[in-house]
Amino acid sequence: MATNRRQFLNRVLTAGVTVLAGYVVYPVIRFLIPPSVSSDEPTxxxxxxxxxxxxxxxxxxxxxxxxxxxxxxxxxxxxxxxxxxxxxxxxxxxxxxxxxxxxxxxxxxxxxxxxxxxxxxxxxxxxxxxxxxxxxxxxxxxxxxx
Amino acid sequence: MKKRIINFFDERIDLAPIRNWVRHKTISQHKHSFWYYFGGLALFLITVQIITGIMLAFYYSPNPATANESVRYIMERVHYGWLIRSIHFWGANFLVAVVFVHMFSTYFMKAYRKPREMMWILGILILGLVLAFSFTGYLLPWTTLSYFATKVGVNTPLVIPGIGGFLARIMQGGADVGAATLTRMFTLHTVVLPLTALILISLHVLLSQILGTSVPLSQKGYTEQTRFFPDFVMRDAAVWAGGFAILLAFATIFPANLGSKVNPVMPAPPGIKPEWYFLFVFQTLRTVPEIVAMGVITLGALIWLLVPFLDKKSSRGEKSRFFTLFGLAVLVYMVAMTITAYITTEVH
The missing domain is CATH 2.102.10.10 (Rieske [2Fe-2S] iron-sulphur domain)
Structure with missing residues (x-):
């Protein structure tokens, strides 16, 4: 079945929102992960x-x-x-x-x-x-x- | 005066639909109705926990150098500090017990059956939240027991392939349990979990209002209707008052104690055990390798969560003996493992 204009715009919009959500979620997750122990930790x-x-x-x-x-x-x-x-x-x-x-x-x-x-x-x-x-x-x- | 206040609001917001809803709402009463009061009691205890938790937060300091001292200050110097903390301590224990009773009574009455599947799922998620509240709150006094209990808790996800290390690191906030863990647990306990609980509990209560209380299959045709207001509300209030009286008695007669401040370098003390509601997990971890224990507990929890969709007989209005036996097996397992953990202390 051919995609009409409304369906096409809905898909584009959904994809855009998903990418936007990724842009928001990724830094949040990265923020929550603590930085690794520094390499200058005395051995x-x-x-x-x-x-x-x-x-x-x-x-x-x-x-x-x-x-x-x-x-x-x-x-x-x-x-x-x-x-x-x-x-x-x-x-x-x-x-x-x-x-x-x-x-x-x-x-x-x-x-x-x-x-x-x-x-x-x-x-x-x-x-x-x-x-x-x-x-x-x-x-x-x-x-x-x- | 009362009429003038009502008129004030009535002129601005039309309260008639709410009045009508309250006037006409009825509750099904039957032989097992008693068990439904545990849901209301859980809601009441959550309110008590929120109020006492906010009060404690006025004095608590989430830092390893000051956490234990700030709790000691609350207990010894702040007026009625010992009482507020004891209510919070016992309230947490009561809440876990009441939520467990509410869950098992719901299970055995098959109240999860269609159309209340979502209520069950929300309820199980709320139980998870209550346990998460207990776990995150446990570390806050920064005692030896709370420190090692948290260590075990945050290291347990390490056995999960792939994301285990990630989960443990997010919870710990560093390579080991320390200052970062304490601030994370405090933030989870006082901000993240309460907001999540607010959403889930609101949905759970909303669904219970929309769908009404379930009638057990055995009680179909043996029910009578009671007015929600004032009859049921007054009975609920009486149960809340009774529950609060028992809670106060426990808080007064057995005030919460504060363990010694942890020295993170020193060994875990002999005979260390978690709180009673985690004993069955503790005993499972002690008995079998952690990967097996985690697998069994995770799979069991998943099946438990999906029971409304697995028990098709109940949804059709038929008796489902298998799921009654399954629930009994889960209950017996939890009780047996709890008792075993309680009575067996290995001290070398």
Whole structure:
């Protein structure tokens, strides 16, 4: 069936309004999405000193805009991991008696290397690099000499 | 004096059609009419929440450095601040409970059947809004519990392929729950959701006036008509007064407490649980992988929303046993998961 003048104008008008709506909606959605974390976010931070870390203890700190944890093992080694549970984002707790991390929100467990011991979490906790400079402890995402 | 006021308006706006409508409007009364009062009670509680919410907003400060302190200030320093916040706190709990009762009673009476499909859909959307109000309001006191509950809530959409990250980022306003999340939740709680609720509730109430209350299939032929005004309105008012009395009693005897201010770096405390109305979701998330939990809950919600179009028997005026059993299964699942979550506390 041939399109008459009225139908043609209606279609043109509908298309115009749709494009106009897109022009309005797009900036609104873009406005609501927060800008990405700036690239100058430090990838290496000073956490504490060796004097403050007793064996079998943990210190929570903020790294890469997320909670992180530094653990001093009974043998004196240090481990640093993201403390954000990979299930739904709660901050995990360090259990010194068994050397593992437990999430109080939904019960996930991770070993000292971040590996999942028990779900519902499926992914391991990201591990960071620990470096010492004198008695200062640094954590980074790259293996640099402090 | 009263007559002069009425005449003043009558001369300017013709009120006769409204007077006639009120005079002639009737409500069907039957054995199950009691359940319909929950709809009016929900509307009343929403009004209470709006009034107390506006009052709290006079003092509340949506900033991580001051949010918890401002709520403490309301509770401890502002005259009757504890009462207003307690009414708002208990009002939110009552509202969720009353909306759930209203929804399930509507469901089991099959009041969603033709021609009231749109009322059902609007009602389910309003239930979603009520839960969204609870979720967004929960973070505002900036306590340990509210912080981690929000963390779980905003991270849950991450499992949705494609748009999950986008949704989580929009809700969080950043890489993690923080100051941006608090201002977003406050804006949603006090501006976006109330405006949306105003539109949806107005449409829901308008449809209930146009279509009238539904009569259950089992009650066809056993109904009598009651005048809307003053008979039904007076009964509704009595239910509202009773509801408000119970709400006041709860607010006074069990005032809302304020948890400790969150330290976002520290671990979530042991035994952490969400509010009772999210416990069935919490328990589902704890039991199965989140992708399965989200899939089951989303699919269930979609089926629930579309029930009026799926239950063709009810629309034809026939009994639909399957949908009664389906509703019972949903109810039993929610109650069982809630109880399980309530009684099981894993503390290592």
């Amino acid at each position: 290496k931070v000073f956490v504490t000193t060796t004097d403050e870390m007793k064996p079998n203890s943990a210190k929570f700190f903020r790294f890469l805009d997320r909670p992180a944890v530094l653990v001093r093992l009974p043998n004196g080694d240090y481990k640093a991991l993201s403390a954000k549970c990979t299930h739904l984002g709660c901050t995990v707790e360090f259990k010194p008696a068994k050397d593992f991390f437990y999430c109080n929100c939904h019960g996930s467990e991770f070993d000292i290397n971040g590996k999942v011991l028990k779900g519902p979490a499926a992914l391991p906790l990201p591990v960071y690099v620990v470096s010492l400079s004198g008695n200062k402890i640094f954590v980074s995402i790259q293996n640099r000499i402090a």
